[in-house]
Amino acid sequence: xxxxxxxxxxxxxxxxxxxxxxxxxxxxxxxxxxxxxxxxxxxxxxxxxxxxxxxxxxxxxxxxxxxxxxxxxxxxxxxxxxxxxxxxxxxxxxxxxxxxxxxxxxxxxxxxxxxxxxxxxxxxxxxxxxxxxxxxxxxxxxxxxxxxxxxxxxxxxxxxxxxxxxxxxxxxxxxxxxxxxxxxxxxxxxxxxxxxxxxxxxxxxxxxxxxxxxxxxxxxxxxxxxxxxxxxxxxxxxxxxxxxxxxxxxxxxxxxxxxxxxxxxxxxxxxxxxxxxxxxxxxxxxxxxxxxxxxxxxxxxxxxxxxxxxxxxxxxxxxxxxxxxxxxxxxxxxxxxxxx
Amino acid sequence: xxxxxxxxxxxxxxxxxxxxxxxxxxxxxxxxxxxxxxxxxxxxxxxxxxxxxxxxxxxxxxxxxxxxxxxxxxxxxxxxxxxxxxxxxxxxxxxxxxxxxxxxxxxxxxxxxxxxxxxxxxxxxxxxxxxxxxxxxxxxxxxxxxxxxxxxxxxxxxxxxxxxxxxxxxxxxxxxxxxxxxxxxxxxxxxxxxxxxxxxxxxxxxxxxxxxxxxxxxxxxxxxxxxxxxxxxxxxxxxxxxxxxxxxxxxxxxxxxxxxxxxxxxxxxxxxxxxxxxxxxxxxxxxxxxxxxxxxxxxxxxxxxxxxxxxxxxxxxxxxxxxxxxxxxxxxxxxxxxxxxxxxxxxxxxxxxxxxxxxxxxxxxxxxxxxxxxxxxxxxxxxxxxxxxxxxxxxxxxxxxxxxxxxxxxxxxxxxxxxxxxxxxxxxx
Numbered sequence: 140x141x142x143x144x145x146x147x148x149x150x151x152x153x154x155x156x157x158x159x160x161x162x163x164x165x166x167x168x169x170x171x172x173x174x175x176x177x178x179x180x181x182x183x184x185x186x187x188x189x190x191x192x193x194x195x196x197x198x199x200x201x202x203x204x205x206x207x208x209x210x211x212x213x214x215x216x217x218x219x220x221x222x223x224x225x226x227x228x229x230x231x232x233x234x235x236x237x238x239x240x241x242x243x244x245x246x247x248x249x250x251x252x253x254x255x256x257x258x259x260x261x262x263x264x265x266x267x268x269x270x271x272x273x274x275x276x277x278x279x280x281x282x283x284x285x286x287x288x289x290x291x292x293x294x295x296x297x298x299x300x301x302x303x304x305x306x307x308x309x310x311x312x313x314x315x316x317x318x319x320x321x322x323x324x325x326x327x328x329x330x331x332x333x334x335x336x337x338x339x340x341x342x343x344x345x346x347x348x349x350x351x352x353x354x355x356x357x358x359x360x361x362x363x364x365x366x367x368x369x370x371x372x373x374x375x376x377x378x379x380x381x382x383x384x385x386x387x388x389x390x391x392x393x394x395x396x397x398x399x400x401x402x403x404x405x406x407x408x409x410x411x412x413x414x415x416x417x418x419x420x421x422x423x424x425x426x427x428x429x430x431x432x433x434x435x436x437x438x439x440x441x442x443x444x445x446x447x448x449x450x451x452x453x454x455x456x457x458x459x460x461x462x463x464x465x466x467x468x469x470x471x472x473x474x475x476x477x478x479x
Numbered sequence: 480x481x482x483x484x485x486x487x488x489x490x491x492x493x494x495x496x497x498x499x500x501x502x503x504x505x506x507x508x509x510x511x512x513x514x515x516x517x518x519x520x521x522x523x524x525x526x527x528x529x530x531x532x533x534x535x536x537x538x539x540x541x542x543x544x545x546x547x548x549x550x551x552x553x554x555x556x557x558x559x560x561x562x563x564x565x566x567x568x569x570x571x572x573x574x575x576x577x578x579x580x581x582x583x584x585x586x587x588x589x590x591x592x593x594x595x596x597x598x599x600x601x602x603x604x605x606x607x608x609x610x611x612x613x614x615x616x617x618x619x620x621x622x623x624x625x626x627x628x629x630x631x632x633x634x635x636x637x638x639x640x641x642x643x644x645x646x647x648x649x650x651x652x653x654x655x656x657x658x659x660x661x662x663x664x665x666x667x668x669x670x671x672x673x674x675x676x677x678x679x680x681x682x683x684x685x686x687x688x689x690x691x692x693x694x695x696x697x698x699x700x701x702x703x704x705x706x707x708x709x710x711x712x713x714x715x716x717x718x719x720x721x722x723x724x725x726x727x728x729x730x731x732x733x734x735x736x737x738x739x740x741x742x743x744x745x746x747x748x749x750x751x752x753x754x755x756x757x758x759x760x761x762x763x764x765x766x767x768x769x770x771x772x773x774x775x776x777x778x779x780x781x782x783x784x785x786x787x788x789x790x791x792x793x794x795x796x797x798x799x800x801x802x803x804x805x806x807x808x809x810x811x812x813x814x815x816x817x818x819x820x821x822x823x824x825x826x827x828x829x830x831x832x833x834x835x836x837x838x839x840x841x842x843x844x845x846x847x848x849x850x851x852x853x854x855x856x857x858x859x860x861x862x863x864x865x866x867x868x869x870x871x872x873x874x875x876x877x878x879x880x881x882x883x884x885x886x887x888x889x890x891x892x893x894x895x896x897x898x899x900x901x902x903x904x905x906x907x908x
Contacts, residue, residue: 168731169732173806190496193496196702197737198702228704263589263864265589266649448878452874453589453649453863454644455873455874458900
């Protein structure tokens, strides 16, 4: 075991896969010599060679399209899109191509690509470095969507994603690259090294896709979250002294519906949290699923806490962020709801 | 089948991945960079067919020679006053960049981007346009705003996201916008402004207007599909537009080879689309002015679009989030064969006998003082992260023209949270 922050864990996952499988190649803007603007690919070009980890032209359409082509050859590309906010020029290649290639070729061709991309706000990045576009991809049939919340999970999930034979969107919550975030922007960041989840094996291991993680067991309410919001949710639950069960979804598609269903049937209440905008966000899907499957067990209306339906503002970032106040209010409301 | 007899003995293919010549610590030798002699380039008529001037895309329009004299057919023959204005504007931009960069380092804002060494590509270009021509800039063309007289205080208010920020604290620092001055809202996404600029130019043509459009992107961004869509539309509709590619050699850590620069020039992109292309010494303000003037006249007389590659060098980091010492040799800047645009224009003016070293030193001091005054003024309106400068409802305005019910609800929620999260701010409201 070694102590790693999330960047180091992702780097280690990539390194392991490149060593195990010659077909694993990394490409993206600034990922080569420089090692990525967030350093996720640091040292990989030097170690594995220039044709295994290389810089690309600034063309997200090209990056994804070329990855689909390399996968068609039989390789296993791991393209990086520098910020999730930059992914849109690559959408056609993802939505119309990568996601449907298996289907339209009757599985003659597949797109075993893993698109890594930092996402989410909380770094004063403004509207073009803060977005959480995950629900655009969960809406596309044929794409898997994975979002880790700890260094340990990030590495294990990334290895599973790379080995998966379908295209995987791997969104990395950049606010917690260096340490978990409790939602209080004015408190200093505590580094990952202070937390158990930074204990990461140097070698290969996997965390299966489609398996959620119950990070806190409880009876009063089920809290569904992923990425940065898992840590914010935990902190707020502790602060309010509520016996909540906090579930880190880890994979949005395919979703671990069994874990969710069992938990909500136990608690009878469900709070859904994400940083992304509210309308047509993944929370809407979760809310519908819980209602469909757990309606007769529900003791209170399902609540959603999300980012507001506006572009991510620069100066009012902390007014926008679904932090402790918004979550706390929803928690109290849902737990306070009387059993009828 | 072609391969029936030849399958054996084929050499293995190999993948080429570009590599810049110099990395940190390397000695830099630019003797292989071809710098044509100033004044040697022909100046075609503005109505020339693109096919007849294809050599221009591999050449380099240069006006200032080694002795800082203006030579050749591209000399725009500007008045002393115009040249002094150009010099002063560039000096002011540089002083502004230096100070605002430092302010970010002092924690007064989140982000900054300097244009050091590239001032001519926006200042001289903007001066050659009419003041009502429409600009679609990228993020390193602050020089345009200085030319058009945007107050520094307003720029700094935006950089600080403070209560006088005309963009209401919504945008990342330096992502300016001024409709009044024909300066389109800057996007953080790359090359998106290129087809938009072509569209504006098409609209101006369709409406029988006389204004033209100009747009800028970096050489790295020419890889984006938007660039190529823009070129296609520009040629198809013969749009009255100037498309500037500021080739400053580096896109964060990726050298120009990752945009295709190993094989040809960026101006040569024009040839493939049947567009007039010029390659210009981007550190020669007179050449930048002359090329822009030429392209503007061409556009204004219905002779269509021009692509201009400005060959220059990004002297500083990509942004305050970047450290170029990790990927390129520090010597590159020192050895850059085209020098510095401000120094070159300064020496030209001294050579003309209308400027002196002493006057220039005084100018630098004036510029520093002017930024200092503007910064102090802007700081009175607040700096990022200290105080809540915008009413929370502004966050929900301008998403749509009229606010739908769900944003009304969310706006109320935000204001309710404000009372809980920042009770002191409430009290002083």
